[in-house]
Amino acid sequence: MRFRVGQGWDLHRCAPSGPLTLGGLAVEADFHLVGHSDADVLLHAIIDAMLGAAGLGDIGMSFPDTDAAYKGAPSGELLKKTADDVARRGWSVLNVDATVILQNPRLGELKGRMGREIARILGIDAACVSVKAKTAEGLGPVGKGEAVEAQAVCLLGARGEN
Numbered sequence: 065m066r067f068r069v070g071q072g073w074d075l076h077r078c079a080p081s082g083p084l085t086l087g088g089l090a091v092e093a094d095f096h097l098v099g100h101s102d103a104d105v106l107l108h109a110i111i112d113a114m115l116g117a118a119g120l121g122d123i124g125m126s127f128p129d130t131d132a133a134y135k136g137a138p139s140g141e142l143l144k145k146t147a148d149d150v151a152r153r154g155w156s157v158l159n160v161d162a163t164v165i166l167q168n169p170r171l172g173e174l175k176g177r178m179g180r181e182i183a184r185i186l187g188i189d190a191a192c193v194s195v196k197a198k199t200a201e202g203l204g205p206v207g208k209g210e211a212v213e214a215q216a217v218c219l220l221g222a223r224g225e226n
């Protein structure tokens with residue numbers, strides 16, 4: 065077995081009125097995130113972690129924001145495409161661990177639902193996807209509720225040698 069780890073980071077700006085698209089779910093909130101696609105910051109960080117692990121560049125290369133096809137695109141579809149690309153190269157997603165940093169709302173049990181939704185899209189066991197959440201302690205743009213940030217790591221495995 066050979067292994068590759070990848071890391072991803074993303075941040076999107078907040079704008080008034082919900083719902084908030086996060087982790088593939090529509091979350092009740094008084095803001096949404098701004099972006100070319102549906103701006104799902106958590107899925108974007110995970111996509112970048114997967115692409116990084118597989119040596120496939122980054123989300124901007126796979127899904128350019130100059131491409132009208134991805135305007136308003138559900139990030140779940142982008143995640144599925146990424147999973148297919150990674151699988152075509154012989155890699156399996158062994159686990160994903162992600163953290164969302166946002167001042168509000170408190171995600172509570174939504175974290176588990178997001179993890180299960182991500183696992184469903186990736187076609188892996190729900191136990192292999194972890195979603196955590198933190199506030200920014202009121203500090204910086206994330207703490208002031210002007211942006212939401214996400215970080216993720218992904219471990220890929222493949223049979224055989226390098």
Ligand SMILES: [Zn+2]
Binds near residue numbers: 075103105
């Ligand atoms: Zn993004």
